[in-house]
Amino acid sequence: MLEIILLLKRYFTANKLFTSLKAKLLLTTCLLFSLITIGFSQTATVKGIILDESNTPIENVNIKSNRDTGTKTNENGFYTIDIPINQDITLVFTHISHKKVESTFNLKNGEVYEFNPVMNNTVEQIAVVVVSGDRRKEVEGVVTLNPETIRKIPGANAGVENLLMALPGVSNNNELSTQYSVRGGNYDENLVYVNGIEVYRPFLVRSGQQEGLSFVNTDLVQNVDFSAGGFQAKYGDKLSSVLDITYKNPYQFEVNADLSLLGGSLSVENVSKDSKLSGIVGLRYRDNSLLVNAKETETNFRPSFTDAQAFFTYKFTNKFHLSFLGNASLNTYDYQPQTRQTNFGTLADPVALIVFYEGQEKDRYQTLFGAFKGSYFVNDDLTLQLITSTYHTTEEEYFDIFAQYRLGEVNNNIGDENLGEVEFSEGIGSQLTHGRNDLDALITNIEHKGDFKINDNRIEWSAKFTHENIRDRLVEWEVIDSAGFFLRPPKTSSNEQPYVPFTGPLEPYNNVRATNNTTINRFQAYAQWSKHSSWGNTDVWYNAGIRAHNWTVSGDGIAPSSQTVFSPRAQFAIKPDWEKDMLFRVATGMYYQPPFYRELRDANGVVQPNVKAQKSIHLVLGNDYSFKMWERPFKLTSELYYKNLSDVNPYTLENVRIRYRANNSAKAYAYGLDMRLNGEFVPGTESWFSFGYLKTEENIENRGYISRPTDQRLKFAALFQDYVPNVPNMKMYLNLVYNTGLPGGSPSYADPYVYQTRLPDYKRADLGLQFVLVEGQKQFNSGWKKPFKELSFGFEIFNIFDVQNSITNTWVRDVNTKRQYAIPNYLTPRVFNVRTTMKF
Structure with a gap:
């Protein structure tokens, strides 16, 4: 903590961004121990x-x-x-x-x-x-996040996922990505619902800077619930987490706008005069050039991420409501690298990689999503719903990039006119990568849901049919020439070049070619029972349920394969009649993840229809301790968890792209501790500290246990909201994340039992300053500020301390083609952004 204070002081002093008084106040807020007595409303x-x-x-x-x-x-x-x-x-x-x-x-x-x-x-x-809504969610082990906090907290990829990173057990070492791993799971193991409708993301995205926009539009959000494990049977068949989003039902006309150097968003909401029709529409545009152009690679970069969303509800009668949720997005990614220089090594032995590029990459991801939900309120105790949705994505990844590199020793003689230049080349070579990947997927769902309450009992059920049709062509190859010698695939027989001539045929270093036309039909159903009761003065809650999932895989050249799994789950919570406000809960269950298309496709791009559902047994023990400190509310949440996994589908992780073996050849486990202290450290605002410990290992083909690609041992995060007392309209938002290094510092083709190298620790701090001119309690009846319900101007600093975080390594050989250097691929450096938000 002392180091953080000193760094903040050094930074603000050097940049002279604030007066000494304001700098001291901001340093005090970052310390998080000196609390201000004057608060927000x-x-x-x-x-x-x-x-x-x-x-x-x-x-x-x-x-x-x-x-x-x-x-x-x-x-x-x-x-x-x-x-x-x-x-x-x-x-x-x-x-x-x-x-x-x-x-x-x-x-x-x-x-x-x-x-x-x-x-x-x-x-x-x-x-x-x-x-009782908050207590019910606490019983279920669900964390509720404030949408206003989501909209205000700074981050390179601001949104719901940005705030999730501040929770224990949730990790992501790439600020340009909206993907996240939870308690040792990977990016494909998380469920996302919007108004009870499951949503999807593109298939082919391989790096965070290609993603652009998350599906969830924060301008439309009314409620955010998140569960990191042990969730109920009503949620679908994934192994790790559930993010449950509720969009607004407007009650008046309102316009929200958000503009920054990274793009902007606009939302409009209204309700008809007869109150039957209500709707909200949101438009977003994002451009990551500000972030990408600050990296070590000089590029011509033309990203364009746009989407439009709408949510409408029509009340035909007081008993029957019909809702529509729609989304259309277009993400284009044009990338033309020119040069790159990465310095690494030590002060005594500095090394540099210089690369000159030719060629470009053109990617396009277009998605369309539409869903209707009809709700019939039979009476106060019985609700019936019918939901139908369609998701269509067309994705293209085309690239031809030729890179010529030079790896050498750097002149480190201070005062020399050639300081920093490469004087001796240890490695020279070239690399050509080629890709022509196309994917067209159409996913259709129809589902019936029911909710019946009788006395203190609640019964919920559902039946759902899903049809998935995926047409996919995968063509990727890579050719490497090092010191004049053509490098063969890494897993072939011994190659003793340049000492011994090799007479075999030339082969690309990597070569993946496949064409698939796959159909998957799924039948899913669940039933669950919940009850709130009491033992004397002690409150108790029960929940028990079961899910069933049957799926059939077929397609061109594929013999149909059908499988069925059942997932029983249960929760129990108790609130003793103690002087201290304590809640204890336990959750357990069997969680299956029937394979989605990407899990069926092996490393060579071929669909394996007999892949089994990965299985995980969860055990979660939780405690919530609510108390008052400084006459303000606080809560300490602690959870111990253990997962036993079987029929695991091993995978490699490179940036955000996952490649599965598709053979269920492993077993694994994960256990850990998550803790979060949240409350009003500053009166009227919510802040929190998070701490997580995780250990997860897998045993592939009975070769012994090794760390999984998501083995993120330690996690610390802090989210803090404050203000400047002498300038009460100046608000401050601080987002701190520290994660220990992930496995993944080795080549993607390497045998994980030989390479268990970890990436450096991930350290990041984002700061946002917001000057509020108009807000809820500060309105104007005249002048230019009169039309505004809210108006603020802000300044954001991403990666305050300019930490060089890396997500992967580039591997380069020396002239002997024997020694390989790991050159880190750095993420975004310190970046400044300006932002304004307004509401009419």
């Missing part, structure tokens, strides 16, 4: 629509709190009101033609609660609203 929000007995919206209903604040409904019957947090606040709803409604609320900071009372002419309604 601490409020929660109650909103909704008020109807009469015939389900007609009521205009001009007066809403008044016992704190003398109030509002009234608009012409559509909608209202919104901010109330103080962590105390009983009574709202009284009155109208000249109806009897009053009186309700009491006790909400947390930043919480948004939807309350839709029905006013009648004869009966007054008085009730105490018990908000």
Whole structure:
């Protein structure tokens, strides 16, 4: 911690970005121990629509709190009101033609609660609203993230995934990627839902800088839930985690805009006058040139990442609602490298790699997604849903890049006019890579869901059919010439060049060619039961369920193969009647991951239809301790977990591309400890510290246990929100991540039992400063600021300390073709960004 403070002080002093007083204040916030007594406004929000007995919206209903604040409904019957947090606040709803409604609320900071009372002419309604949503999620082991925090926290790839990296057990060593691994799993083991609809991502993406945009548009988000393991049967068949997103149901007209040097976003939401139709539309554009052009490779780089999303809901009656979720995205990636110089080694023995390039890469990823969800509310206890969705992706990866390299010793004589130049070449050579990869995938789903409540019992069920049709052509080869000698594939017979002539035929160093037309049909179903009960004064919760999954793989030249798996799961939680607020929970279950298309395709690109579902047995023990410190709420969450995996499908990981062996030839395990302390370190804002320990190993073909590619031993992260006391409109957001090095410092073709080299530790700090001109409690009735509900201008520093993190190594041979040098491929250096956000 002391080193961090000194580095921050040195950085701010050298750059003279702040006055000494402000610098000291920012240093104090980074220390996270000196807490300010003056805070942001601490409020929660109650909103909704008020109807009469015939389900007609009521205009001009007066809403008044016992704190003398109030509002009234608009012409559509909608209202919104901010109330103080962590105390009983009574709202009284009155109208000249109806009897009053009186309700009491006790909400947390930043919480948004939807309350839709029905006013009648004869009966007054008085009730105490018990908000139990947070407790229910705690029981399920679900973490809820504040959408406003997601929108404000800085990051090279800001969004929901950026905030997930600050949670324990979640890792990603590439800030340009939205992919993440959870508790030893890989990127393909995470479920993502938006409004209960499973979403997908492109197949062929191989590096973080190609991804562009995540599916989730943060401008549209209302609620974010995340589970890192031991999740219920209602969630699908993946081994690691669930990200459950809920998009907004608008209640008034609103426009949000966000602009920066990395791109921008715009969203518009509204509701019809009769309150039947509501919708929100979002547009996004992103350009990673600012980040990529700061790296050591000089390029002509023309990225273009755009998407449009929409979510509409039409209420035909009070019992039947129909929703539509749509997405269209186009990511184009044009990359023409020119030169690269990477210096590495030590001060005493510096080495440099100089590369001159010819050729280019052109990638295109186009996806279309549409889903309808019909919800029928039979009564207060029974809800039936029918969901249908279609996902279509067309992807192209075309590249021909010729690289000529020179590896040599660097002049390190201070004062010499040739300081820093390569004086002696230890290795020269060239490399030609070629690719023509095309993929066209169409995935269609239809699903029925049900939710029935009876007394303290809740029963949920689902039946789902999925049809997947994937047409794929894979053509990749690589030719390497080192010191005038053509290098053969690494796993062929011994090659003693240049000492002994080799007379065999020439072969590319790597050569993958395959054409697949594959069809997969899936039938999935689940049923689960939940109950809240008590043992005396002790609260207990139960959950038990089972999933079934049958899939059949067929296609051109493929004999149909069908398999079925069953996944029983259970959770139990108990809240003792103790003076201290403690919650204990245990979750266990059998989790299968039936292979998706990428898991069926082996390292040579050939589909293996008999690949089994990977199997994992989860055991999770958790504890939540809620307490008050400095008269403010805090919570310490701890989880111990163990996973036993069998029928594991081994893989290699290079940047974000995964190549499977497709033979279920391994078994594995993972265990660890996750801890998170979150609360109001600064009054009115949520910040947290995270710590994670993980060990995961696999045994491939009974050769013994070695580290898996995701064996991220230690993880520390901190997310902190603060403000400058003398300038209360200046907000500060700090995102710190430290991960120990991953296995992966060896060539992708290497035998993992021979190479267990790890990459360097990943260290990153992103800082955001935001000057707020207009916000919820600070509105203007005149002047140029009048149209704005929110307006702020910000400045962001990515990678404050300019740490040279690396994601992979480039391997270069010396003139003897025997010794190989690992040249790190560095990620983004320190980058500055400006940003403005506004709401109308």
